[in-house]
Amino acid sequence: RIVRTIEEVLPKVEKYGKQQVQLESLNNSLLPLLQKSILQEAIQGKLVAQDPSDEPAEKLLVKIDEEKLRLVKEGKLKAKDAVSSIIFKGDDNRYYEQIGTHKQDITDEIHFEIPDSWVYTRLSAVIELLSGRDLESSLYNSIGKGIPYITGASNIGESIAVSRWTEYPATISHIGDLLITCKGTVGAMAINNIGNIHIARQIMSMSPILCNIDYIRFVIKSQVDSLQKEARSMIPGISREHILGVVLPLPPLNEQARIVNRIKELQALLN
DSSP states (O other), rough: OOOHHHHHHHHHHHHHHHHHHHHHHHHHHHHHHHHHHHHHHHHTTTTSSSOTTTHHHHHHHHHHHHHHHHHHTTTSGGGGGGGEEEEEOOOTTTTTEEETEEEOOOOOOOOOOOOOOOEEEEEEGGGGEOOOOOOOOGGHHHHHHHEEEOOOOGBBBBOOOOOOSSSOOSEOOOOOEEEEEEEESOEEEEESSSSSSOOOOEEEEEEEESSSHHHHHHHHHTTHHHHHHHHTTTBBBBBBBHHHHOOOEEHHHHHHHHHHHHHHHHHHHOO
16 A cells, blocks of 8 residues: 555656756746846836936036046046046937047947936946056965955955955055956956955956945946956956946936835845
């Protein structure tokens, strides 16, 4: 009777096992799709409602330009890095970018419409970008002397892992900056929440100018596939120009905060 019962049950167990494997496979593939969908809704202005009382992003860009001029006067920013591009929609319904007197059609780079209170710009308009530099082995240590020395993707996860330090920093990222790996493993990101750190050449650091750095991180994350595609066509990764050239759908500052909070809420539900 035991044997007979096992023979009756076993096919059902095997069928259930196959269905469980299929379900787990579906869940594993569905989660990244949901996360990507949330980011796409966010950067198109569809995740949270627009507030008419928010200052339009166009005015935010003016303030950013004023802040960059101030940084240039104080010697904290190079004049060439203060030049902003203006992206606008022409009467022919095509998008154009104007830098100084030069204007070009960039319609192929614009993939969706954004709310009236938003503007399109380049990432270069709202960040300062710092490229890392490697140190010789004699200039760093593993006993905690100096400031952290971050060398690559192995240091970047949910938080920043530190295993090296240096007393001879040269390229210093500051607290609140966004770190992104640009060589080898491309697109790993983390907010610098530990203070001054020296970054190696595998990493770039972005300092926001009057913008929400978490919103910038989510925009880049939504485009990380294209950045990784660029990296595969180059040796050995992505350049400063690729990062600075990212097209940025820019909401009003208050809406940036609302978007970030909503994304984090939804991500918590998915985890």
